[in-house]
Amino acid sequence: MTTLTSDLTENITTIIRPPYFFITGFTGIPNMKYYYVFLCFVYILSLVGNTIIMVVICMARVLHSPMYIAVFNLAFTDICESTALVPKLLDMFLFDRQFISYDQCLLNLFFVFLFITVQSFNLIILSYDRLVAICCPLRYHTLVNHRSMFQLTGAAWVFALLIVLIPVGFITRLSFCGSVVINSYFCDPYPLYSLAAPCSDVLPIHVISYLIPFITLYIPMIFIISSYICIIHALFTITLPKDRHRAIKTCxxxxxxxxxxxxxxNIINIFSFIPTNIRIINYSLTSVLPPMLNPIIYVLKTEEFKVSIKGLLRRGAQRAMGTVKST
Structure with a gap:
């Protein structure tokens, strides 16, 4: 009797970890290879654009201000997030390598969510910079300086790392005794919870699955909205239209x-009736398009960037002309 009880206890506490998972991606949609080519094009643009942003910030002295530490961090996380997601996605679906090992799946999940979380926190830092600049301009250099900005970006990375480790740690405690098919385009944790439901207690992980998006997405969004309410109120106190226009332009x-x-x-989360394939495509686009668009927006909308790029190009052309003349 004692032996039987110990055997049952051992079976209950045994964690079943499959050697691999199968990621379905986009099923039943014709000509999907063109979409993967599009993702490859978007990825290349993201790498080039964000690299240019980082190089320009490093080389142009006018951009060595606290705000551009956060912009540099955003460009860096854009590159990391795209690299964590797109190459593996292309490898899986262009070359029919949709099987992914258990450890690789956890790593894929960890890095994708880490960089997305850092992006979200980085947008808080940028909104804080704009809030102080417009609402407390006289105290800007006291509240926002190189030291405080490095501290904020460092805290964003540490906090994001700790938050993302929580669901990954819980997933390692789940058993997968049934299907190993993940209905997504990467190792998405939410389909993983469903796979583990028949043979694991998924209540704690379901609580975490609601809590973590609230911390990483909705609290930052609430802070940003609140900061812009304060900014709009401050804009009405600016009497000169020229100064008001300049303040609006910086935002x-x-x-x-x-x-x-x-x-x-938020649109995808609200409209839960969206078909699975459309939902997966929308999620994939929300993952890859912002890293591509961010550098384009900063170059087109920020006058300092335009001036800095023109200055660097002019200096490069002058150096090239000087080299040609000397030879």
Whole structure:
């Protein structure tokens, strides 16, 4: 009797980990290879655009201000997030390698969510910069300096790392005794919870699955909305139209970044009746398009960037001409 009880206890506590998962991606949609080619094109643009942003910030002295530490961090996380997601996605679906090992799946999940979370927190830092600049201009250099900005970006990375480790840690405690088919385009945790439901207690992980998006997406969004309510109130106190226009112009780039990051995710979450394939495509687009659009928005909407790029190109042309003349 004692032996039987110990055997049952051992079976209950045994965690079943499959050697691999199968990621379905986009099923039943014709000519999907063209979509993967499009994703490859978007990925290349993201790498080039964000690399240019980082190089320009490093080389142009006028951009060595606290705000551009956050912009540099955003460009860096854009590159990391695209690299964590798109190459593996292309490898799986262009070359029919949709099987992914258990450990690789967890790593894929961890890095994708880490960089998305850092992006969300980084938008808070940029909104804080705009809030202080417009609402407390006399205290701006006291509240927002290089030291405080490095501290904020460092805290964003540490906090994001700790938050993302929680669901990954819980997933390692789940058993997968049934299907290993993940109905998504990457190792999405929510389909993983469904796969583990028949043979694991998924109540804690379901609670976490609601809590973490609230912390990483909705609290930042609430803070950003609140900051812009304060900014709008402060704009009405500015008497000169020229100064008001300049203040509004400094916010447009950040507002566009916020819109393209948060709106698609919230639309998908609200309209739960969207068919699975359309939902997966929308999620994939919300993951890859913001990293491509962010550098375009900053170059087109920020006058300092335009001036800095023109200055760097002019200096490069002058150096090239000097080299040709010397030879």
């Amino acid at each position: 447009t780039s950040h507002l566009i970044l916020v819109a393209i990051f948060y709106l698609p995710i």
